[in-house]
Amino acid sequence: MRKQIGVVLAVLLYYSGLTGLARWWMQRSGPRLIILNYHRATGGDLRHHLLYLRRHYHVLHLEEALEEFYDLCNGGKQGRDRRTLLALTFDDGYYDNYTHAFTLACELQFPITIFLIPGYIGSGDDFWWLEGERLVCRAQVDEVTIEGHTYHLPQKEERDRLARAIDTRLRHASSVAEREASLLEMREALAVSSSKVEVGERAIRPLTWEEVHKMEESGWVSFGGHTMHHPILAYLTDPAEVKYEVRECRRVLEQRLGHPVRIFAYPVGRPEHIGETLQAVREAGYTWAVTTVNGINAPQSDPHLLRRVLGDVSRHWLVMAAETSSIWKFFSRLWKNPVFGFDES
Secondary structure, eight states: OHHHHHHHHHHHHHHTTHHHHHHHHHHTSSOOEEEEEEOOSSSSOHHHHHHHHHHHSEEOOHHHHHHHHHHHHTTOOOOSOOSOEEEEEEEEOBHHIIIIIHHHHHHHTOOEEEEEOTTTTTTSOOOGGGHHHHHHHHOOOSEEEETTEEEETTSHHHHHHHHHHHHHHHHTOSSHHHHHHHHHHHHHHHTOOOOOOOGGGGGGSBOOHHHHHHHHHHTSEEEEEOOSSOOOGGGOSOHHHHHHHHHHHHHHHHHHHSSOOOEEEOSSOSHHHHTTOHHHHHHTTOSEEEEEEEOOBOTTSOTTSEEEEEOOTTSOHHHHHHHHHTGGGGGHHHHHSTTTOOOOO
16 A cells, blocks of 8 residues: 555656656756666566666766766766766676666666676575575475474464574574575475576576676676675674675676776665675775665765665656655655555565
């Protein structure tokens, strides 16, 4: 219900002209850079998102947008395209980024940037944050006891609780080795023989290097780093492992791609997940880094703590239009109201 109210609100904002007015006002307010943060490319209408953005914003690869943005911030002259700068990014590197986002990028001549996790590319493994639901779905036992709690899997509520418990345990692992050991323990406890992606799940598998190279050769896709194995950096207890995850990611990508990689995306990416890792990112040589903190970047934005706007493809394109125009924030008090608010998810 709340999501439907949000779409109605977005329609009213758009067709009343308020979305366009907010977009115009932002354009006149000095240098601004919108960085959209997507993950999956299927499950919605990405085409309409891209068509709207291409019409109303100056869309560039993220690195090019950042260079132009900071040039404007330092007094550089604006080119003929005076629209607000925008870059569209995808985190993690799902297979549907290749089958769907890449196809649309070429067709519509729309540049996109994908943040890659080299440790998953070509490994045959699936992303760890999908394993909770997958392991429970594939479980070959009806009952399992984990960390002192017994779950009765024929009951949906119990399956959901177990999936959340597995995800929490993996998410808070203090090292990649601990996370992988927990995954192995869960597989054994649930009698799941393999974590390999099945045919119906291909859209959520990681990209291959062949696909990465094909995308980059097109000229419409660029890449950044997203750590080697996607741990939540603030939860790692060994500073050396933090540095390895950040630095090795850049080294492998540069070796594979044959050119410098200057942009980094923090896994999960909110302040509590970044912690004290900012220095490691700077020391690794990244020029810029993006978070998942919601917002639009202005001249005072920290180049290693850049904000992004959630760009979930499942959202109606009119909601995305309102969010990128910045008018959405004026209604935040309404959204938080339990009567009038709506669930952004």
